Amino acid sequence: MWHLILLLSCLGAVEAKISPHQRQKVVQAYNPRRNTSSDSTPLQVGNGNFAFGADITGLQTFKPYATLSTWGWHNFSLPTTPNQTSVDDFTGLQWWTHDRLVTYDQPNPAQNDISQWLIQNPQRVKLGNIGFAFPRDGDEKDKNVTEADLEKKTQTLDIWSGVLKSSFAYKGVPVSVNTAVDPDSDTVLVEVDSKLLQSGGLGLFFDFPYSDRNKFDAPFVGVWNATDKHTTVLQHQTSHSAVIQHSLGQTTYYLTLQWEGGEATITGPAKGTHRYFLRMNNSKTTTRRLRLKATFLPEPLDATSTATVTTTPSFTKLLARTQNWWNTYWIAGAFVDLSRVINSKSSPSSLQANATELQSRILLSLYLLAVNSASSLPPQESGLVNNGWYGKFHLEMVLWNTLHFARWNHFPLFWRSLPTTYTLFLPSSLARAREQGYKGARWGKMTDPTGRSAPGEINSLLIWQQPHPMFFAETEWRSFPNATTLKKWEEVLEQTAEFMVYYAWFNQSTGYYDLGPPMYPVSENTNPNATINPTFELAYWRFGLDVACKWKQRQNKTVPEEWTRVRDNLAPLPVVDGTYAVYEGIPGMWRDNKTTNDHPAMAGIYGLLPAPASGQPPLDMDVLRRTAEYIKRYWALEESYGWDFSMLAMNALRLGDEEQAIEYLLHPIFQFDDAGYPVGGSRVPTPYFPNSASLLLAVAMMAGGWDGSEGKHFPKGWEEVEVDGFVPAM
Ligand SMILES: *[C@@H]1O[C@H](CO)[C@@H](O)[C@H](O)[C@H]1NC(C)=O
Ligand SMILES: *[C@@H]1O[C@H](CO)[C@@H](O)[C@H](O)[C@H]1NC(C)=O
Ligand SMILES: *[C@@H]1O[C@H](CO)[C@@H](O)[C@H](O)[C@H]1NC(C)=O
Ligand SMILES: *[C@@H]1O[C@H](CO)[C@@H](O)[C@H](O)[C@H]1NC(C)=O
Ligand SMILES: *[C@@H]1O[C@H](CO)[C@@H](O)[C@H](O)[C@H]1NC(C)=O
Ligand SMILES: *[C@@H]1O[C@H](CO)[C@@H](O)[C@H](O)[C@H]1NC(C)=O
Numbered sequence: 266m267w268h269l270i271l272l273l274s275c276l277g278a279v280e281a282k283i284s285p286h287q288r289q290k291v292v293q294a295y296n297p298r299r300n301t302s303s304d305s306t307p308l309q310v311g312n313g314n315f316a317f318g319a320d321i322t323g324l325q326t327f328k329p330y331a332t333l334s335t336w337g338w339h340n341f342s343l344p345t346t347p348n349q350t351s352v353d354d355f356t357g358l359q360w361w362t363h364d365r366l367v368t369y370d371q372p373n374p375a376q377n378d379i380s381q382w383l384i385q386n387p388q389r390v391k392l393g394n395i396g397f398a399f400p401r402d403g404d405e406k407d408k409n410v411t412e413a414d415l416e417k418k419t420q421t422l423d424i425w426s427g428v429l430k431s432s433f434a435y436k437g438v439p440v441s442v443n444t445a446v447d448p449d450s451d452t453v454l455v456e457v458d459s460k461l462l463q464s465g466g467l468g469l470f471f472d473f474p475y476s477d478r479n480k481f482d483a484p485f486v487g488v489w490n491a492t493d494k495h496t497t498v499l500q501h502q503t504s505h506s507a508v509i510q511h512s513l514g515q516t517t518y519y520l521t522l523q524w525e526g527g528e529a530t531i532t533g534p535a536k537g538t539h540r541y542f543l544r545m546n547n548s549k550t551t552t553r554r555l556r557l558k559a560t561f562l563p564e565p566l567d568a569t570s571t572a573t574v575t576t577t578p579s580f581t582k583l584l585a586r587t588q589n590w591w592n593t594y595w596i597a598g599a600f601v602d603l604s605r606v607i608n609s610k611s612s613p614s615s616l617q618a619n620a621t622e623l624q625s626r627i628l629l630s631l632y633l634l635a636v637n638s639a640s641s642l643p644p645q646e647s648g649l650v651n652n653g654w655y656g657k658f659h660l661e662m663v664l665w666n667t668l669h670f671a672r673w674n675h676f677p678l679f680w681r682s683l684p685t686t687y688t689l690f691l692p693s694s695l696a697r698a699r700e701q702g703y704k705g706a707r708w709g710k711m712t713d714p715t716g717r718s719a720p721g722e723i724n725s726l727l728i729w730q731q732p733h734p735m736f737f738a739e740t741e742w743r744s745f746p747n748a749t750t751l752k753k754w755e756e757v758l759e760q761t762a763e764f765m766v767y768y769a770w771f772n773q774s775t776g777y778y779d780l781g782p783p784m785y786p787v788s789e790n791t792n793p794n795a796t797i798n799p800t801f802e803l804a805y806w807r808f809g810l811d812v813a814c815k816w817k818q819r820q821n822k823t824v825p826e827e828w829t830r831v832r833d834n835l836a837p838l839p840v841v842d843g844t845y846a847v848y849e850g851i852p853g854m855w856r857d858n859k860t861t862n863d864h865p866a867m868a869g870i871y872g873l874l875p876a877p878a879s880g881q882p883p884l885d886m887d888v889l890r891r892t893a894e895y896i897k898r899y900w901a902l903e904e905s906y907g908w909d910f911s912m913l914a915m916n917a918l919r920l921g922d923e924e925q926a927i928e929y930l931l932h933p934i935f936q937f938d939d940a941g942y943p944v945g946g947s948r949v950p951t952p953y954f955p956n957s958a959s960l961l962l963a964v965a966m967m968a969g970g971w972d973g974s975e976g977k978h979f980p981k982g983w984e985e986v987e988v989d990g991f992v993p994a995m
C-alpha cells in the first residue's frame with residue numbers, strides 16, 4: 266500500500282507525457298464550427314506572417330475580411346504644406362527633463378500636417394480579397410447572391426491541420442471548399458469541389474482595395490470606392506496561371522494565381538472596380554475540382570515562364586506540408602489536457618464548465634497566435650485580422666505578444682522576431698537616445714518596419730518597453746544556456762542597459778536614482794511631469810540591470826561599475842496606505858478613482874516579474890498582499906484590458922491563491938468569442954491578441970510553476986489536469 270502511494274506520488278512529480286494521439290483528440294474537440302458568417306471575426310488560416318480571414322464560404326465572398334502580411338505597407342503622399350513636405354522637417358517638441366530641454370517625438374501644433382502624416386504612415390495594406398463569383402445571367406454583371414441564398418452552410422476550422430473546411434449548396438447544388446495557407450510562402454490554397462464549376466458558372470473573384478486613413482480599421486480593412494487612386498494590371502495569363510499587379514503610390518505587389526483542374530480564364534477588371542474573375546472554360550478536360558494557389562508577393566514570381574509554374578510545388582504538396590506543419594506544432598509544443606477534470610464524475614458542473622472554457626481558450630489561443638503573431642516583425646495587437654493603430658506594432662506589447670512562444674516551447678516562432686527586431690531597430694534607437702542626450706539605445710513605441718516611433722506624447726514618454734530585451738534574453742538563456750545565446754543578445758543588452766543607466770537620474774537629496782519625470786507609466790493616465798518612480802518601472806529597471814550584469818559575468822566580462830551602482834541605488838518602491846502605489850507621491854491613490862483605472866501594473870512586480878534576485882531588496886509580502894486585495898476591491902476592472910486579468914492571475918498564483926487566479930482568467934470582462942478571438946471590450950476593437958498571449962503566460966505558470974515553486978498550480982478540484990513540456994517561470 267505505502268509502496269503504491271510512494272510510487273504514485275513519485276509519478277505525480279514527473280510530468281506525464283501526453284501522446285500525439287491524445288493531443289489530436291483534445292485539439293479537434295475544440296475546432297471552431299460555424300453555420301453563418303460572423304459580423305465581427307473571420308475564421309482564419311495563416312502562417313504568422315500572412316493570414317487569410319474567411320467568411321462562411323471559406324473565402325471572402327460576402328464579408329470582406331482581411332488578407333494581411335508582415336511586409337505589405339503603404340504611404341499616402343507627403344503633405345505639400347510649406348516646411349512640412351519631408352519627414353526631416355518634423356521637429357517634435359522640447360520638454361524640461363531634469364533641468365535640460367530634451368526633444369521628444371511629439372506632435373508639434375506648428376507642424377500639424379507632417380505630425381499627422383508620421384502618425385498615419387505607413388499603414389498596413391490589405392492585400393486583397395478572394396471570393397466566389399456566382400453564376401451570371403448571360404451578361405457581365407454578377408447576380409446579387411447573398412449569404413441568405415445559400416443553403417446547408419457548415420464550416421469547421423480544423424486547427425489540428427490548419428485547414429478550413431466549408432460547404433454549402435447553391436440552388437441545390439453542393440459546393441465544398443478547403444482553405445489553407447502554406448507555412449513557407451504567402452500562398453492561399455483553395456480547393457473547390459462542385460459541379461457548378463464545370464458549367465462555367467461558379468467562379469472566383471479577386472479584388473483589391475485602397476488604404477484607409479482610420480486609426481482602427483475594423484472589422485473590415487480597406488476602401489473600395491477610391492478606385493482611381495490605385496491601379497491593377499492583369500500582367501499575364503495562360504490557361505493555368507495569371508499574374509495581377511497592384512500599385513498604390515510607391516507600393517507595388519503581385520498576386521500570382523496557379524490552378525489545377527482544367528483550363529480557366531481571367532477577365533476584368535469590371536468598369537470602375539479592381540475586381541477580376543476566374544472561370545473554368547467549358548471543355549471536356551474541365552473537372553469538377555479546382556485547386557488554386559494564390560500567392561501574394563512583394564516581388565513578382567516569374568510565373569511568365571512555364572518552367573517556374575511547373576517547378577512550384579504542386580497544390581497537393583503544399584497542402585500536405587501545411588497539415589504537417591500544424592501537426593508538428595501541436596505535438597512539439599507544451600500542452601495542457603483538462604479532459605480528466607472535465608469528464609470526472611466528481612467535478613461539479615460549474616467546474617466542468619470552467620475547465621471546458623479554459624481548455625477552449627488555451628487551444629484556440631495557441632492556434633490564433635501562431636496564425637497572427639508568429640511574425641518576423643512584432644505583431645500588431647489585432648494580428649492579421651484587421652488594423653489597429655494603422656497596422657503598426659507597439660514595442661511595449663512585444664513582451665505579451667511574443668514571450669508565450671518561449672514559455673510554450675515554440676522557440677522557432679519566438680526566434681522569428683527575436684532578437685532580430687532589436688538588432689534591426691538598434692541604429693534608430695541609438696540615434697533616439699543620442700538626440701536626447703543619453704547613452705545607449707532607447708526603444709521606441711508605436712513602430713513601423715523602418716523603426717520609426719510614431720509621434721505621440723505617450724509614445725515618446727513610455728519607458729516600460731526598455732527592459733524587455735532582458736526578459737527575452739533571460740528566458741531564452743534558461744532553455745539554452747550556451748555561448749550562442751550569450752552572443753546574440755550581447756550588443757542589444759549592452760545598449761539597452763546603457764540607456765537605462767543614463768536615464769536614471771541621481772537625486773542628490775535622497776541619494777537614490779529616480780525614474781522620471783517626465784514619463785508615462787504602464788497605466789498611461791498620469792501627469793507625465795509629475796510621474797516619478799513608478800512601482801512597476803522601478804522593479805523592472807532593477808530586474809533588467811541585474812540581467813545585464815549577469816550577462817557580462819556569464820561572458821567573463823567586467824560589469825561596468827555604473828550598472829551595479831544604479832541597480833543597487835534605485836529609489837525604493839513607493840508605498841501608500843500600506844500598498845505599492847502607481848508612483849511615488851501620487852495624490853489620492855485608492856481614494857480618487859482616476860488613479861484606480863487602466864493597467865494595475867503594481868501587480869506585475871510579482872505577477873509578471875520574478876521576485877528580486879538574492880542581494881536585491883526583497884518585496885514586502887504584506888504590502889504585496891494588501892495591494893492585490895485593494896486592486897480586487899477598488900480597481901475599475903470593467904475598464905481593464907484583458908492582459909490585466911492574466912497579470913492579476915499570475916500575481917494571485919505567486920501569492921498562493923489558485924482559485925483567485927482561475928477567477929481572473931474567467932472574469933466576465935475577459936471575453937473570447939466562439940472562435941477564440943479575444944474581445945476588445947470598452948477600449949479597443951476585437952480582437953485584442955495580448956489577451957490570448959497573456960492567458961497563455963498565466964496558464965504556463967499554472968502548469969509549470971516558477972523558480973522555488975515548481976510544478977502544477979491549479980486550484981482544488983483540478984488535480985487531474987495533465988501538463989507536458991513546461992519549464993518553470995523565472
Ligand atoms: C447553427 O449553429 C448554432 C450555434 O452552434 C446552432 O445553435 C444552430 O442550431 C445551427 N443552425 C443550423 C441550421 O445548423
Ligand atoms: C514611407 O515613408 C517613409 C518616410 O519617407 C519611408 O521611410 C518608408 O520606407 C515608406 N514606406 C513605404 C511602404 O513606402
Ligand atoms: C518656412 O521656413 C522658412 C525658413 O526657415 C521661413 O522663412 C518661413 O517663414 C517658413 N514658412 C512657413 C509657412 O512656416
Ligand atoms: C509638461 O511640461 C512641458 C514643459 O517641459 C509642457 O510643455 C507640457 O505641456 C507639460 N505637460 C503636461 C501634461 O502638463
Ligand atoms: C445586392 O443586395 C444587397 C443586399 O440586399 C443590396 O444592398 C444591394 O444594393 C444589391 N446590389 C445590387 C447591385 O443589386
Ligand atoms: C466611400 O465609402 C465610404 C463608406 O464606405 C464613405 O464614407 C465615403 O464617403 C465614400 N467616398 C466616396 C468618394 O464615395
Ligand SMILES: *[C@@H]1O[C@H](CO)[C@@H](O)[C@H](O)[C@H]1NC(C)=O
Pocket residue numbers: 504528529530546547548
Ligand atoms: C477559354 O475561354 C475564353 C473565353 O471564354 C477564351 O477566350 C479562351 O480561348 C478559352 N481557352 C481555351 C484554352 O479554350
Ligand SMILES: *[C@@H]1O[C@H](CO)[C@@H](O)[C@H](O)[C@H]1NC(C)=O
Pocket residue numbers: 613615616619927928929931932
Ligand atoms: C467557475 O467560474 C466562475 C467565474 O469565474 C466562478 O464564479 C465559479 O466559482 C467557478 N466554479 C468553480 C466550481 O470553480
Ligand SMILES: *[C@@H]1O[C@H](CO)[C@@H](O)[C@H](O)[C@H]1NC(C)=O
Pocket residue numbers: 741745746747748749750
Ligand atoms: C544554443 O542555443 C541556441 C539558441 O540560442 C540553440 O539554437 C542551439 O541549439 C544551442 N546550441 C547547443 C549546442 O545547445
Ligand SMILES: *[C@@H]1O[C@H](CO)[C@@H](O)[C@H](O)[C@H]1NC(C)=O
Pocket residue numbers: 772773774775849
Ligand atoms: C528628489 O527626490 C525627492 C523624493 O523622492 C523628490 O521629492 C524630489 O522631487 C526629487 N528631486 C528632484 C529634483 O527631482
Ligand SMILES: *[C@@H]1O[C@H](CO)[C@@H](O)[C@H](O)[C@H]1NC(C)=O
Pocket residue numbers: 748819820821
Ligand atoms: C568563463 O570562464 C569560465 C571559467 O574559466 C569558463 O569555464 C567559461 O567557459 C568562460 N565562459 C565564456 C563565455 O568564455
Ligand SMILES: *[C@@H]1O[C@H](CO)[C@@H](O)[C@H](O)[C@H]1NC(C)=O
Pocket residue numbers: 858859901
Ligand atoms: C468615480 O468618482 C466619481 C466622483 O466621486 C463618481 O461620480 C463615479 O461614479 C466614480 N466612478 C467609478 C467607476 O467608481
